[in-house]
Amino acid sequence: MVVSGGLLVSGQVLYARYAGAVNQQSLFGNKPPGAAPRKVNIKGPLNILLVGIDPRDANTAPLSDSIIVAHIPAGLKEAYLFSIPRDLLVEIPPFAKTGFNGGTAKINSAMSYGSSVGNGKHDVAQGFELLAKTVGRLTGIQEFDAGAIINFGGFKKIVEAMGGVTMTIDQDIKSEHLQPDGKPRPRYPSCANNQCAHPYYGPQAQYPKGTHHLEAWQALDVVRQRYGLKRGDYDRQINQQKFIKAMAKQALSQKVVTNPAKLDGILRAAGESLIFDGQGHNVVDWGLALRGVNSENMTLVRLPGHSVFSGTGKNRDYQGEALDPSAQEFFAAVRDDTITTFMVNHPEFINRNS
Template sequence: MTTQTRPPAGLHEPRPGRATPGTPGRPDGDGDPTAPLALPAGGRGGRRAGRVAVLVALAILLTVAGAGVAGVSYLQGRLEAGIERLGDPFAAIPTRPENAPRTAVGDGAAAAGRAPVNILILGSDSRISAGDPSRWTAGAQRTDAIMLAQISGDRRSLTMMSIPRDSWVDVPGHGEAKINAAFSWGGPTLMIQTVEQLTGVRIDHFAVADFESFAVLTDELGGVELTLAQPLDAGGVTLEEGTHVLDGEQALAYARERYNVEGGDFGRVQRQQNWMRAIMRSIFDRELLTDPVRLMSTLEAVTRSLSLDDGLTVSKMRDLAIGARTLRPDSVRFITAPYVGTGRSPDGAQSIVLLDEPRLQEVSDAFAEDRVGEYLEEHPDAAPALGDHVD
């Protein structure tokens, strides 16, 4: 007899016939050729997994400070030089959602703060050939983190929704599969199309990152303060439970740990979000935005790790950041796409995440209609949210 992980309180049952629920456990990619490469603890791939959203969020939030730094054109030129460009991944998408904003960052209504901006953010094991579709090889590009970020139309809030990489979804042209397979099979265009089809939210911009300089970024901030609910013993890092200021290597070990975290990958998603929140708080608490020298060093560390679509220029990020200059860490919400648990693919070969489709549709509608903040306040149990306590 098979069993299923207990659904979060108040969530619906999965739609029958989609996949076979399996033994509770971690959606860890077994049997899936598109799953992330298995590397030993502390290996290069492990360090990269799942921190992309921090980088992109920082690139957007920090660029606002560039507006007050002398030599803005020089600053923008230096930052732009460090970004890998992906071209236009939207041009080849045959259909787009009709009920969501169409205005790009920095253009018209969005620049004036009248339309939300939706950015699909991925953390990838490899950005090689990301900007040259002719060199794309199925399976060569993998993503360990998928996040839909929305800056509200009034520029007063930022909502970031993580989509578990093993979520079982329909991938256009390929049938049902793990969502991270879309990036492996068809690159940014297919990934955008898959998320738009899943959510009905029109994506305005797309970003991919690796993590070579992420430890440097954390160290640029002088470390980040995190409270460990349990001892940490991973990647050569040993820390007792309690509150610590973690340096880059320690924070990487904290965020990549999966096997000793309650909930497996679900718990790791919350650790990634917790680290992101700690970085944002550190930026404001330590007045980084008022120190041009440290700011420039931090921004360069961020942008060196980014691949962006051609439309998301540093200039446009700056325009967006100016509009969102009152945004603070307490205005940022972190949630995970509603799910009911883990299971097995219909052929039994893969461990997968079963999304709560009715609840996900409600949350997605709120994104598309620029009311996700209000919706989450009115329905706090609609999606797993990052709380004060993180295991």
């Protein structure tokens, strides 16, 4: 959206400058020998898989902390964003590249199971391939038309270049990770290697209910929180969707697209933050194709679900999350591109606080 907005203002100079700025890699796997590369026609309906990860080096298996699918119906004038819970229990298919035999696990581990390239090294792009297959199996989406890996640390740079972001928070939030001044909260010495549910102590950054203009570190902190929220990870998913919508609205404002210096900074920060696979098209081509989509015609979708436990009483152990059966009806509407009708008939899927 930022790219398309800038191009409408500044023309082909920006195209030449930013078409190759984003790191473009194959995220959906190598094609069989002799097979022609798939090149999608950027016409709706479209499904784009967006995955957010925390910064990790090549020696650490990546985990997908945020999984969002953007469905753009035919006509390319609106978008529906829905999140897949990171702790959702799913069937992860076998993956020959890493020798993974498949099995039931939390969906955020699919990227990890698919990322190993030997010698203790990991490749997030290869991990994305198995995650895409897993999400496809869950939703019935046979092939995604584009995909992106978003580095949360790089996202912070984008928001800094934008001068912060204005976002509405629908419940009071306390940070698990940061102090009021943005510095990390100290960790209990006995909680090394994430062995404790709440390993931090001391003063917490707080974000009261309401509309606020957040600095970059605050915005990123808000979308990372799940502890203390009324519906845990489900509310965090909604905050992440709202963050994307708020960024889109601000990025397309006249204060950005008509400000060459600010626009340049945002696009360069985006280039450092993304790994993109446009299935034969670069990010600028996609930006132009989707220029009719803006923040006002984005619908944020809340998938119904519940937590899964084993045992009873005090012996209950949290296993993960499960979606309600009605989610399968929603996925069918995505596949058939009848999602607009589905949402009219099932308004409970719409996030009313967006």
